[in-house]
Amino acid sequence: MDRFLTADDLAKTLRQDVREGLTGTPKTLPPKWFYDERGSALFEEITKLEEYYPTRREREILTARAPEIAAITGARTLLELGAGSGEKTRLLLGALHGTLRAYVPVDVSGDFLEEAAAGIAADHPGLTVRTVVADYEQHLHLLPAGERRLIAFLGGTIGNMPPAARVGFLGGLRATMDDGDFLLLGADLVKDPGRLVRAYDDAAGVTAEFNKNVLSVINRELDADFVADAFEHVAVWDGAEEWIEMRLRSTRDQDVRVGGLDLDVRFAAGEEMRTEISSKFRRERLASELEAAGMELAEFWTDEAGDFSLSLARPARS
Numbered sequence: 001m002d003r004f005l006t007a008d009d010l011a012k013t014l015r016q017d018v019r020e021g022l023t024g025t026p027k028t029l030p031p032k033w034f035y036d037e038r039g040s041a042l043f044e045e046i047t048k049l050e051e052y053y054p055t056r057r058e059r060e061i062l063t064a065r066a067p068e069i070a071a072i073t074g075a076r077t078l079l080e081l082g083a084g085s086g087e088k089t090r091l092l093l094g095a096l097h098g099t100l101r102a103y104v105p106v107d108v109s110g111d112f113l114e115e116a117a118a119g120i121a122a123d124h125p126g127l128t129v130r131t132v133v134a135d136y137e138q139h140l141h142l143l144p145a146g147e148r149r150l151i152a153f154l155g156g157t158i159g160n161m162p163p164a165a166r167v168g169f170l171g172g173l174r175a176t177m178d179d180g181d182f183l184l185l186g187a188d189l190v191k192d193p194g195r196l197v198r199a200y201d202d203a204a205g206v207t208a209e210f211n212k213n214v215l216s217v218i219n220r221e222l223d224a225d226f227v228a229d230a231f232e233h234v235a236v237w238d239g240a241e242e243w244i245e246m247r248l249r250s251t252r253d254q255d256v257r258v259g260g261l262d263l264d265v266r267f268a269a270g271e272e273m274r275t276e277i278s279s280k281f282r283r284e285r286l287a288s289e290l291e292a293a294g295m296e297l298a299e300f301w302t303d304e305a306g307d308f309s310l311s312l313a314r315p316a317r318s
Contacts, residue, residue: 004134004142005108013135014221015261021273022258022265031160031246031276032108033214040084040112042210049206051198054156057308058186059088065301066095069150069312072299073182077146079104081136081153086116088154092184093124096150102128104144106136137161140172151177154186156308159243159279163289166279170293177315183295185311189302190280193237200235200244200278208233211246211275223259230254234272246276286311 014033021028035043047055075096080089083105093103103120107113110133121129132143136153151173161169173183200207211233215226231248238245250267257264267273287297290313299312 001110001114002130002132002134002144003110004132004139009135010108011221014217018218018222018258019261019263022263027265027267027271027273029214029218029273029275031214033217034210034275035109036213036217039210039213039217042206042213044085045206046202046210049202049204051202052207053195053199053307054188055088057303057305058154058156058310059091060303061301061308061310062088062091065310066091068299069184070095070099072312073148073150074099075148075150075182076100077102077104077149079106079143079146079149079151081106081151082155082157083107083113083116084155085112086120089152090120090123092150092152093120093127097124099148100127102130102146104130104132104146106132106134106143108133108135137169140169140176143176145176145178147180149177149181150184151181152184154184156186156188156278158185158187159281160276161279162277163279167289167292170289170295174294174315177295179315181315182298183311183313185286185290185313187281187286187309187311188278189307189309190242190282191307193239196237196244196280197235200246201233205233207235207246211248214275215248218258222261225257225259227254231273241277241279242281243277243279245274246278247272247274249273281309283309291316 017030046052076099105117113131117129117131212228215228218224219226230251232251234247234249236245250271252269254267283300290297294316295313296316298314301310
């Protein structure tokens with residue numbers, strides 16, 4: 001295992017993010033802090049909800065297109081950013097078995113990564129599995145090189161970055177790529193706002209519980225006294241930005257103490273704190289942002305309903 005991120009690094013980043021977010025106007029928290037053990041389990045539950053289509057649609061595309069992806073890329077190394085459990089990755093691994101020599105999953109959780117990687121290694125004897133504990137937004141330049149890499153960034157996670165940060169991230173990714181490398185990028189598509197809001201505000205309330213879990217993380221890690229029931233989950237569509245925002249709305253005037261930061265935070269009744277953006281894309285926007293980052297769109301696929309997309313991009317040819 002390569003480890004570029006330690007528990008101390010994560011704790012320092014959490015402190016910085018929470019201080020900046022709770023003292024900003026409006027208040028914000030980054031979505032990366034949803035995913036402790038409980039948050040990850042809640043998200044797995046969300047992916048199975050009827051309202052939440054992205055995971056199913058992306059799997060549909062991978063099932064249909066994995067052989068084509070393998071034929072075009074001839075990848076010998078599969079590097080996956082934000083690998084998680086690697087379930088969808090298995091579709092790529094199966095299709096790439098003729099050329100693939102190494103699988104490199106990258107994630108912030110070393111224990112979870114090791115467990116998932118061990119399962120993949122057992123199912124694919126002869127494949128070198130090299131786990132990397134890193135924050136892909138900070139450590140792109142440290143990630144391992146490899147021959148004919150296919151870099152997979154799935155799940156629509158690219159949409160959690162604001163546009164400027166997104167182009168910067170893609171540009172940083174391009175700087176690590178050689179001729180013959182490809183990027184496989186999962187992105188959710190613009191669609192009926194009602195469907196989008198329902199996907200982030202399900203009837204069973206699982207997404208609401210997931211959203212509030214960030215408060216539990218801060219309480220535990222930073223000695224805070226957030227009362228989850230004093231906030232309500234909100235999901236709204238911003239048509240100008242073409243993204244969903246998840247927010248937590250304070251149901252009353254309240255003061256929160258964050259002991260680990262020696263910080264007191266005032267919330268007014270009705271005040272909203274943004275916890276996530278999830279941009280939705282059109283093909284033209286994806287192509288434009290990839291071009292701005294020095295890449296070109298080689299292939300663009302959607303599921304049959306046109307809900308979700310996979311883009312295959314490569315370094316732009318001069």
